[in-house]
Amino acid sequence: MSPLNQGVLAAEIPAPHIEYGQLGPMLLVFGVAVAGVLVEAFVGRTWRNTVQIPLAVLGLLGGFVWTIALAWRGTPFHVAAEGALGVDGPTLFLQGTILVLALVSLLLIVERRQSHFTAQASALPGSDAEQETMAAGITQTEVYPLMMFAVGGMLMFPASNDLLTMFVALEVLSLPLYLLCGLARRRRLLSQEAAVKYFLLGAFSSAFFLYGAALLYGYAGSVRLSVIAAQITRDAGSETLLLAGVALLTVGLLFKIGAVPFHMWKPDVYQGAPTPVTALMASCTLVSAFGALLRVYYVGLEKMEWDWRPAMWGVAILTMVIGAVIAITQTDIKRLLAYSSIAHAGFLLTGLVATSREGLSSTLFYLVAYGFTTIGAFAVVTMVRDSGGEAAHLSRWAGLGKRSPVVASVFAFFLLAFAGIPLTSGFTGKFAVFKAAIEGGATPLVVVGVLSSAIAAFFYVRVIVVMFFSEPEADGPTVVAAPATAAAVALGLTATVVLGVLPQPVLDLAGTATSQMFVR
Amino acid sequence: MSPGHYLALSALLFTIGAIGVLVRRNAIVVFMCVELMLNATNLAFVSFARMHGNLDGQIIAFFVMVVAAAEVVVGLAIIMTIFRTRRSSSVDDANLLKY
Numbered sequence: 001m002s003p004l005n006q007g008v009l010a011a012e013i014p015a016p017h018i019e020y021g022q023l024g025p026m027l028l029v030f031g032v033a034v035a036g037v038l039v040e041a042f043v044g045r046t047w048r049n050t051v052q053i054p055l056a057v058l059g060l061l062g063g064f065v066w067t068i069a070l071a072w073r074g075t076p077f078h079v080a081a082e083g084a085l086g087v088d089g090p091t092l093f094l095q096g097t098i099l100v101l102a103l104v105s106l107l108l109i110v111e112r113r114q115s116h117f118t119a120q121a122s123a124l125p126g127s128d129a130e131q132e133t134m135a136a137g138i139t140q141t142e143v144y145p146l147m148m149f150a151v152g153g154m155l156m157f158p159a160s161n162d163l164l165t166m167f168v169a170l171e172v173l174s175l176p177l178y179l180l181c182g183l184a185r186r187r188r189l190l191s192q193e194a195a196v197k198y199f200l201l202g203a204f205s206s207a208f209f210l211y212g213a214a215l216l217y218g219y220a221g222s223v224r225l226s227v228i229a230a231q232i233t234r235d236a237g238s239e240t241l242l243l244a245g246v247a248l249l250t251v252g253l254l255f256k257i258g259a260v261p262f263h264m265w266k267p268d269v270y271q272g273a274p275t276p277v278t279a280l281m282a283s284c285t286l287v288s289a290f291g292a293l294l295r296v297y298y299v300g301l302e303k304m305e306w307d308w309r310p311a312m313w314g315v316a317i318l319t320m321v322i323g324a325v326i327a328i329t330q331t332d333i334k335r336l337l338a339y340s341s342i343a344h345a346g347f348l349l350t351g352l353v354a355t356s357r358e359g360l361s362s363t364l365f366y367l368v369a370y371g372f373t374t375i376g377a378f379a380v381v382t383m384v385r386d387s388g389g390e391a392a393h394l395s396r397w398a399g400l401g402k403r404s405p406v407v408a409s410v411f412a413f414f415l416l417a418f419a420g421i422p423l424t425s426g427f428t429g430k431f432a433v434f435k436a437a438i439e440g441g442a443t444p445l446v447v448v449g450v451l452s453s454a455i456a457a458f459f460y461v462r463v464i465v466v467m468f469f470s471e472p473e474a475d476g477p478t479v480v481a482a483p484a485t486a487a488a489v490a491l492g493l494t495a496t497v498v499l500g501v502l503p504q505p506v507l508d509l510a511g512t513a514t515s516q517m518f519v520r
Numbered sequence: 521m522s523p524g525h526y527l528a529l530s531a532l533l534f535t536i537g538a539i540g541v542l543v544r545r546n547a548i549v550v551f552m553c554v555e556l557m558l559n560a561t562n563l564a565f566v567s568f569a570r571m572h573g574n575l576d577g578q579i580i581a582f583f584v585m586v587v588a589a590a591e592v593v594v595g596l597a598i599i600m601t602i603f604r605t606r607r608s609s610s611v612d613d614a615n616l617l618k619y
Contacts, residue, residue: 125605164580171587175594182598192602193614199598200550200611203591204541207557210584211534214561217577218527218568268617 019080022070022087025063025095026159029152032059036145045138052144053110059148060106063155064099067092077516079161083224086161086295089513093364094158094291101283101371102151104491108276108379109147113482115139116274116382118185125188140183146176147280154284158291161299161519163213163223163249166292170209170256173288174202177281181273186389194272201255201265209252215245216300225300226520232303246301246308253296256289257345260318267330270338275390278334279378279488282341283371290348290367294360297352299518305355312353316445319346320452328459331394333381336459337374340418343456344370350449351433354440357517361510362432368506369417369425369499376492377414379485383407384477391477394463399472404479408467410493415460417496420453425499432507526567533560547599547609551592558588 020027032055039051070076071092080087109116117140119133153173160166182195217223219241220231231237251262258266270278301308323343330336348370351363384391384400384407391397401408417424430453434446499506533556540553562581569577603609 121601164583168583168587171591175590178594178598182601189605190616192598192605193616195598196547196602196611196614197617199595200541200547200554203551203554203595204538204557207534207537207554207561210558210561211564213580214530214564214568214577217565217580218571221568221572221574222576223580272617 016082018082019087022076022078022080023085024066024070025099026085026152026155028063028066029059029099029148029155032056033145033148033152036148040142040145048141049112049139052141056106056144056148057103060099060103060151064096064103067096067099071096071513075512075516077519079519083226084162084165085156085159086519087159088519089516090294090360090364090518091159091291093510093513094287094367095155097364097368097371098151098154098284098287101287101375102147102154102280104372104375104488105276105280105283106147107484107488107491108279108375108382109143111276111382111482111484114382114385114480114485115185116276117143117183118188118191121183143180143183146180150176150180150280151284154288157288158295160292160295161225163216163225166296167206167210167213170206170252170292173285174206174256177277177285178202180277180280181269183277184272184274187272190272191274192272194269197272198265198269205252205255205262208248208255212245212247212249212252215241215248219245225296228300229303229520232301242304243307246304247311249296250308250311253289253293254315257286257293257348258342259315259345259349260322260342261315263319263323263342263345266342267335267338270341271332271334271392275334275378275382279375282337282374282378286341286345287367287371290352290363294352294363295518298355298360299520302355309353309355312349313442313445316346316349316353317448319343319349320449321346321455324452324455324459327456328462330459333392333394333397333463334378336394336463337377337381340456340460341374343452344418346452347430347433347449350437350442350445353442353445354433354436356436356440357514358436359433359440360517361507361514362429362436364510364513365499365503365507366429366433368510369429369496372492372495372499373414373417373425376489376496377411377418379488379492380407380411380414382485383479383481383489385480386475386477394466396473396477397463398466398470399476400479401468403472403476407479407481410489412464412467413493414496415463417500419457419460421457423497423500425496425503428500428503428507523567523571526563526570530560530563530567533557533563545610545612547602547611550611551595551599555588555592558584 076087119138123129150173153169156169160169178199182192184191219237220228255262323339327339351359417426420426420430437446537553537557541550544550565577565580
C-alpha cells in the first residue's frame with residue numbers, strides 16, 4: 001500500500017451533521033410511511049384500516065404543526081444536512097401547503113362508503129379471485145404508506161439544494177404515484193394503462209433530468225445549486241455543457257408540472273388514475289414540482305436569466321394556449337380538468353418568468369389557491385356516480401343542476417374559480433401572477449395569458465350550461481354525498497371563497513415567506 | 521485515454537437509449553432503454569469526477585444505481601400487471617386512453 005493511500009485511510013471521516021429538528025416534517029412523514037409498511041406486515045387484515053388511517057392523519061397533521069413551529073421562530077434562512085436541503089421561507093410555505101393539500105386528498109382516499117381502490121391489485125380484472133376479494137370486503141391498505149412516501153418525496157423536492165437530492169426526491173415522489181395510479185377499483189384496464197404510461201414517460205423524463213444534472217456537474221464540478229450559480233457568475237467552464245445541462249434538466253422538471261410540449265401524459269394519467277390519486281397529483285405534485293422548478297431557476301440559474309427566459313416564454317405561451325384550446329374538445333370531465341391543469345401550469349410559468357420577489361410570492365399564492373380548487377373539483381367528480389362507478393362522461397352530467405342543485409352549483413363555482421372570475425381565489429391568483437409578470441417586463445406573455453383565460457372560460461361555461469340548461473337523462477347518475485368526500489368539497493369550497501374574498505392574509509404570508517427568497 | 525472519450529461514449533449510449541424509448545414497442549424493451557440512459561448518465565458522472573478530481577460524481581453514481589434498482593421493481597410490477605390482463609406488453613396495444 002502506498003503511503004498516500006495509508007494517509008487517506010488513516011484520516012478520520014467526519015460524520016455528517018444533520019439538523020433533525022429542522023427536517024422534522026419530512027422525517028415524520030417518512031417515519032409514518034415506514035411504520036405503515038410495518039403495519040401492513042404485522043397487523044391483521046381486518047385491523048389495518050383502523051390503524052393506517054389515524055397513522056396517516058397524525059403524520060400529515062404532525063408534519064404541518066412542525067412546519068408552522070419552524071416558521072414561527074423568525075424567518076428561517078439556512079441550509080441543513082450538510083447543505084443538501086434548504087430550510088427557508090418559500091420552502092416552508094410550500095411544505096405547509098403540500099401537507100394541508102395532502103390532508104384534504106386523504107379525506108377522499110379514506111372514503112369508506114365508496115371505495116376507490118381495488119381490493120387486490122394482483123387479482124386479474126373480471127377473474128374469480130377479484131370477485132372473491134370484493135365479496136370478502138377486503139380493501140387495499142397499501143395505499144396509505146404509498147401515499148405517505150409520495151408526500152415525503154414531495155416535501156423533499158422543493159427543499160433540495162443540490163441536484164442529486166432533487167433527483168432522489170423526484171424518484172421518491174414518483175415511484176409510489178406510478179403504483180397508486182394503477183389501483184383503481186373500477187375501469188381497471190384504464191387504470192393499469194395509465195400506470196404504464198405514467199411510469200414509462202416518467203422514467204424517460206427523469207433520465208433526462210439526471211443527464212442534465214451530470215452535464216451541470218461536468219460544468220461546475222459540483223451538483224450544489226449555489227456552486228453552479230457561482231460558476232455561472234465567474235463565467236468559467238464550458239458553455240456547451242452548461243446550456244445542454246440546463247436544457248435537459250428543464251425537460252425533467254417541465255414534465256413533472258405538465259408543461260407543453262411535455263404534457264402528453266397528463267390527460268391520460270388523470271383520467272385513468274383513481275380520482276383521489278388524481279386529486280393528490282393535481283394539487284400536491286404540482287405544488288412540489290413548481291417549488292423545485294422555482295428553486296433551480298431562482299438559485300442555480302439566476303445569473304443566466306437572459307439565456308433561459310426566451311425559452312420559458314415559449315413554453316409558457318404554448319402551455320397556456322394549447323391547454324386551453326384542446327380542453328374545448330374534451331368530453332370526459334377528468335380529461336377536461338387535466339387540460340385545465342395544463343393551462344394553469346402555463347399561468348404559473350408566467351410567475352416564474354417574472355423572476356422577481358413578487359413573481360415568487362404570487363406563484364406561491366396561486367399554488368395554494370389552485371390546489372384547493374382542484375381537489376374540490378375532483379372531489380365533486382367522485383360524487384357523481386352511476387352503476388359503473390363515476391359518471392365521467394360529460395353527457396352524463398346533463399341536467400345535474402336539476403337533479404342535485406347544490407352539488408352542481410358547487411362544481412360550477414369551482415369552474416368559475418378555474419376561469420378566474422372575480423371573488424374567487426382563481427381571480428386573485430391570476431391577478432397576482434400577471435401583475436408580477438408585467439412588472440417583470442413580460443407584458444406580451446400576460447396578453448396571451450388573458451386571451452387563453454378567455455378561451456378557457458368558454459369550456460368552463462360550456463360545462464355549466466350542460467349541467468343547468470339541459471334536460472336530465474332518465475337513467476342519469478345519482479349524487480352520492482359520502483361524509484369524508486363532502487368534507488373535502490367543503491374545505492375546497494371554503495378555501496376558494498376565502499382566498500377570493502379575503503386574500504390579504506395569505507398574500508401577506510406568501511410575501512413574508514419570500515422576503516429573503518431562497519437560501520443558497 | 522482521456523475522459524473525453526468516455527463522455528462521447530456516454531452521450532452515444534444516452535442517445536441510443538432515447539431513440540430506443542421512442543421507437544421500440546415492447547414495454548420491457550422501452551424500459552431497458554431507459555435503464556441504458558441511466559447507465560449512460562453514470563458513465564458521464566464518473567468521467568466528470570475523474571476530470572474534476574473530486575469524488576462527488578462517483579458517489580452520485582451509487583445513488584443512481586440504487587434509484588434505478590428501485591425503479592426496476594416498481595416498473596416490472598406495473599408492466600407485469602398489464603401483461604397479465606392483456607396478454608401483451610406492447611405499448612401500442614394499451615390504447616384505451618386517447619384524445
